[in-house]
Amino acid sequence: MSIDTVKNAESTPDQDQPYKELGLKDDEYARIKEILGRRPTGAELAMYSVMWSEHCSYKSSKVHLKYFSDTTTDEMRSKMLAGIGENAGVVDIGDGWAITFKAESHNHPSYVEPYQGAATGVGGIVRDILAMGARPLAVMDPLRFGPADAPDTRRVLPGIVAGVGGYGNCLGLPNIGGEVVFDPTYIGNPLVNALCVGAMRVEDLHLAHASGAGNKVILYGARTGLDGIGGVSVLASETFDDTAGKRKKLPSVQVGDPFTEKVLIECSLELFQKGIVVGIQDLGGAGLSCATSELASAGDGGMHVWLDRVPLRASGMTPAEVLSSESQERMCAVVEPHNVDAFMEVCRKWDVIATEIGEVTEGDRLVITWHDEVVVDVPPRTVAHEGPVYHRPIQRPADQDALQADTPDSLPRPENVLDLIKTMVASPNLASRKWVTDQYDRYVRGGTVLAQPSDAGMIRIDEKTHRGVALSTDCNGRYTKLDPYTGAQLALAEAYRNVAASGATPVAVTNCMNFGSPEDPGVMWQFEQAVKGLADGCVELGIPVTGGNVSFYNQTGSTAILPTPVVGVLGVIDDVRRRTPTGIGAEAGETLLLLGETRAEFGGSEWAHHVHGHLGGLPPKVDLQREKLLGEVLVAGSRDGMLSAAHDLSEGGLAQALVETCLIGETGARVFLDGDLFTELFSESAGRVLVAVPRTEEQRFTDMCTARQLPWRKVGVVDPESDSLEIQDLGQLPLAELRAAWEGTLPALFD
Amino acid sequence: MARVVVDVMPKPEILDPQGQAVANALPRLGFDGITEVRQGKHFELEVADDVDDATLAKIAETFLANPVIEDWVVRRVDA
Amino acid sequence: MARVVVDVMPKPEILDPQGQAVANALPRLGFDGITEVRQGKHFELEVADDVDDATLAKIAETFLANPVIEDWVVRRVDA
Amino acid sequence: MRVGVITFPGTLDDVDAQRAVKYADAEAVPLWHADHDLKGVDAVIVPGGFSYGDYLRCGAIARFAPVMQEVIEAANKGMPVLGICNGFQILCEAHLLPGALTRNSKLHFVCRDQWLKVENNQTAWTTRYDKDAEILVPLKSGEGGYQADQHTLDELEGEGRVVFRYVGENPNGSRNNIAGITSANGRIVGLMPHPEHAIEALTGPTDDGLGMFLSLVDSVVKA
Numbered sequence A: 001m002s003i004d005t006v007k008n009a010e011s012t013p014d015q016d017q018p019y020k021e022l023g024l025k026d027d028e029y030a031r032i033k034e035i036l037g038r039r040p041t042g043a044e045l046a047m048y049s050v051m052w053s054e055h056c057s058y059k060s061s062k063v064h065l066k067y068f069s070d071t072t073t074d075e076m077r078s079k080m081l082a083g084i085g086e087n088a089g090v091v092d093i094g095d096g097w098a099i100t101f102k103a104e105s106h107n108h109p110s111y112v113e114p115y116q117g118a119a120t121g122v123g124g125i126v127r128d129i130l131a132m133g134a135r136p137l138a139v140m141d142p143l144r145f146g147p148a149d150a151p152d153t154r155r156v157l158p159g160i161v162a163g164v165g166g167y168g169n170c171l172g173l174p175n176i177g178g179e180v181v182f183d184p185t186y187i188g189n190p191l192v193n194a195l196c197v198g199a200m201r202v203e204d205l206h207l208a209h210a211s212g213a214g215n216k217v218i219l220y221g222a223r224t225g226l227d228g229i230g231g232v233s234v235l236a237s238e239t240f241d242d243t244a245g246k247r248k249k250l251p252s253v254q255v256g257d258p259f260t261e262k263v264l265i266e267c268s269l270e271l272f273q274k275g276i277v278v279g280i281q282d283l284g285g286a287g288l289s290c291a292t293s294e295l296a297s298a299g300d301g302g303m304h305v306w307l308d309r310v311p312l313r314a315s316g317m318t319p320a321e322v323l324s325s326e327s328q329e330r331m332c333a334v335v336e337p338h339n340v341d342a343f344m345e346v347c348r349k350w351d352v353i354a355t356e357i358g359e360v361t362e363g364d365r366l367v368i369t370w371h372d373e374v375v376v377d378v379p380p381r382t383v384a385h386e387g388p389v390y391h392r393p394i395q396r397p398a399d400q401d402a403l404q405a406d407t408p409d410s411l412p413r414p415e416n417v418l419d420l421i422k423t424m425v426a427s428p429n430l431a432s433r434k435w436v437t438d439q440y441d442r443y444v445r446g447g448t449v450l451a452q453p454s455d456a457g458m459i460r461i462d463e464k465t466h467r468g469v470a471l472s473t474d475c476n477g478r479y480t481k482l483d484p485y486t487g488a489q490l491a492l493a494e495a496y497r498n499v500a501a502s503g504a505t506p507v508a509v510t511n512c513m514n515f516g517s518p519e520d521p522g523v524m525w526q527f528e529q530a531v532k533g534l535a536d537g538c539v540e541l542g543i544p545v546t547g548g549n550v551s552f553y554n555q556t557g558s559t560a561i562l563p564t565p566v567v568g569v570l571g572v573i574d575d576v577r578r579r580t581p582t583g584i585g586a587e588a589g590e591t592l593l594l595l596g597e598t599r600a601e602f603g604g605s606e607w608a609h610h611v612h613g614h615l616g617g618l619p620p621k622v623d624l625q626r627e628k629l630l631g632e633v634l635v636a637g638s639r640d641g642m643l644s645a646a647h648d649l650s651e652g653g654l655a656q657a658l659v660e661t662c663l664i665g666e667t668g669a670r671v672f673l674d675g676d677l678f679t680e681l682f683s684e685s686a687g688r689v690l691v692a693v694p695r696t697e698e699q700r701f702t703d704m705c706t707a708r709q710l711p712w713r714k715v716g717v718v719d720p721e722s723d724s725l726e727i728q729d730l731g732q733l734p735l736a737e738l739r740a741a742w743e744g745t746l747p748a749l750f751d
Numbered sequence B, C: 001m002a003r004v005v006v007d008v009m010p011k012p013e014i015l016d017p018q019g020q021a022v023a024n025a026l027p028r029l030g031f032d033g034i035t036e037v038r039q040g041k042h043f044e045l046e047v048a049d050d051v052d053d054a055t056l057a058k059i060a061e062t063f064l065a066n067p068v069i070e071d072w073v074v075r076r077v078d079a
Numbered sequence D: 001m002r003v004g005v006i007t008f009p010g011t012l013d014d015v016d017a018q019r020a021v022k023y024a025d026a027e028a029v030p031l032w033h034a035d036h037d038l039k040g041v042d043a044v045i046v047p048g049g050f051s052y053g054d055y056l057r058c059g060a061i062a063r064f065a066p067v068m069q070e071v072i073e074a075a076n077k078g079m080p081v082l083g084i085c086n087g088f089q090i091l092c093e094a095h096l097l098p099g100a101l102t103r104n105s106k107l108h109f110v111c112r113d114q115w116l117k118v119e120n121n122q123t124a125w126t127t128r129y130d131k132d133a134e135i136l137v138p139l140k141s142g143e144g145g146y147q148a149d150q151h152t153l154d155e156l157e158g159e160g161r162v163v164f165r166y167v168g169e170n171p172n173g174s175r176n177n178i179a180g181i182t183s184a185n186g187r188i189v190g191l192m193p194h195p196e197h198a199i200e201a202l203t204g205p206t207d208d209g210l211g212m213f214l215s216l217v218d219s220v221v222k223a
């Protein structure tokens, strides 16, 4: 097989190259030639094309994401040890602990092969956290699917759930939360977002650097194979490999090996703990192309990589294939020469394959050789960071006004509100997620304080001081569709509120921006608005965005998904023993209070969606100052032992919150409401939380709310003797009946 | 009634962690000389006589195997 | 080098929920006439020529199968 | 007293088992799969997880690990051994306990809080419980269905060697609702549910699981 070397490229300047098939535009290809002063070799072309892809270069989103950094003030930044630009954001939470967390999407692979797509999505985000020097501690999985009863959802959902569970369970990471949302727009494009959180001592933070000429580059973990190569196989088949016959188009599916990853984690942590790595980088999308160019450009010199040393699992792989393989469960470390033996010994202990594949050099070039012939010779920054930047056209969709004008005001109201409660709790978006979450280990590691079905997941970080963190991810794509700016803020507000409801103080934000095609000006408008809304919202709440991920081209044909900026909020709690549970019934006598204000807000509501298939009008109003106040009250209530339960109100409104708090606590309640009962029960006004207060604390708690000008109302009492939810003027709902409705839906659809 | 066997194997270019685990364990257990192991699924079906080969192929392709990552072989055996 | 196949199946008296699930799903997918399905494992080994049948039997019995719940068959095939 | 907790590559609940041992005021001693060494411990816990990935069959590879040869030897001399979840599977594969664990009848991994009935409170690991007491501990496994031939089942039932039984709906297809069994001498116990995840109400559904570790301390001190 003839290999396209730099020498060959120099002598054959006019050779045709399949850059278009690799997704590069004419001007991008021209720029590569300009950077190199010649045509790229096949391996170089493979590197540039994958690193300059939308997924890796953020070419359509970069100009917008800058807004996050631009709006982050020094004060917001004060607790941030690493932010946008690193593998994952890092936050100082006190007691010497640093927390790192990030979300990532694995949408398209999960549609093609649900189990493996979801599994490798979890695997990828866990390696990102590991690459910061942290021990991964928990995962979450925000998911979106087409209609619950669509045949393809039956194919996709069980596979994705099994994949998230199969990989996460085998890694020994508790799953502490996530989302399951159904909407027709996700039918050909389900969303699989995965979040991982990890912890380390502040002094152990590792950033991906390759400084120090003479340092060794070690690839460790799984062998490199032909999986996940996708488009790059055109290089092998159509251009250079004509002697060896064509290699058939390879599936771009990767198969995960969670056992190898578990061992990789323990091995890496031992390496960190022994202080024998200078820098570390996970291999995710774009494999070695990404790892070598990013490590080299984060360092201060050049790098030489002997690519033929990479342990392979398939025969006859070309340099381009080795560089672009997305084989999972691999990491790259930079190690000082005198530590290489120690490094190898740790790897032997864990039975991890480790190979010295390169060296940090004096120059400023990334040089890659293949059996002593130079196949890549590039300035690494041009690959990793100087990709194209697009200013895509932005246009508010022409039908946005009509959408907002089509309010839910004229939709017929229910005749029987009690029946509606039963219908709504059994609707796919509001029904119990137990069928899904029972497939996830939430107990492993023994640090899980709250998990599903709580508003937020919470884990103990320090067994001595009881310090912990809470996390929630949220997004209502219907709200975002109606008004992307407000919708993104509502997502932020909800995640913030969920974290506060658990008793933790929100401190930082991550995101996963799932949108349609960036080539559609309407989608770009949604994206721009959502970024602005989220960033401005973070300023108002005083917590920074520490990282995130963008996934474009989520559409079926020309129909884009609902704009889905999933927002994750991290909170800190100094003592997890004071966490606030979601279910009532913990104390002998409890009063139910509703904090916040209820308005008749039904735009984008679950009621309009489920009962009328309607989407129009405006989403609920958002008041972030109010959310902040509410958060402070919830944390103060937890700190002073004034709350025995708290449950945030979101989709499905008060009715849903009441049913859930009763079912989770296995305790009945009597509720009295005034005003229009339908509005009281089903409006989705933001900024509301239902709390249970021990009778002995009622006065103190309500005095605090009044003093701080947080609207509150007494809406009922907990009744440990009763096994029903009774709503005055409406009637009784036996808990057994509610449970059957709430828990029956997903098993009926997916068992 | 006929007996039909369907063997489903991970495609050669696809990672096979299961086979890998077996291959790695064998030398530790004192069994040498096994250079490669791949692990897949083996189905045995009891099939009515009017089920034809095309149907069997369809069952294997659309249901028993995942063509994205797996190959499969269908064969009728003497019951 | 020889190629060896080992098929491992749940014993007839042992519950086989996986085979059962396949059998139940087939009619729902519109495939009729499949009266029974059992699911097991299929191993393909590349074996050095000096590995004898007794060794292969031992590998299958002590390792690839669990005789408490599984039966197995070892066969050499043409590579 | 010193309780060994084994770590295989892929073991996950070793941290939890060690914590549970400490909560029972005993010393937890980490044991490594590749060592031929039990470090002089008084008892051994084989914890949960996915040893070597469990790709072939749960516990099939771990059973051959060097440390397991030591465990088998010590167990045969009467050392108390507890196998939890993957540990139970490993003890069965090692023939320290009869039977086998198979794929859950509904084919899904199941993680839930599970009521168990204590059927035998005479083993080294269960003296702190009342006979017939019901305890609530997490169950989390994909291959937890206990299977054995009729003869073995009859023997287990006849000798009172079923230690725990599932209460309510059978979660995984286990024969006779068996959640855990013991050896003839009552020193070796294996169970699918996770007592080490139920040692404090903060992180588990209850602290009902702690009794197993306290029972062990009692029985070793007495011996």
Ligand SMILES: Nc1ncnc2c1ncn2[C@@H]1O[C@H](COP(=O)(O)OP(=O)(O)O)[C@@H](O)[C@H]1O
Pocket (backbone or CB within 6 Å): A055, A056, A065, A068, A083, A084, A085, A086, A087, A088, A089, A104, A128, A284, A511, A512, A513, A545, A546, A547, A548, A549, A550
């Ligand atoms: N939506 C976003 N908001 C803020 N930061 C983002 C967003 N998307 C990506 N980033 C940041 O851009 C950097 C590159 O992201 P990414 O390519 O996902 O990292 P990786 O290379 O580890 O996959 C990261 O620091 C990430 O946090």
Ligand SMILES: [Mg+2]
Pocket (backbone or CB within 6 Å): A087, A128, A282, A284
């Ligand atoms: Mg990364």
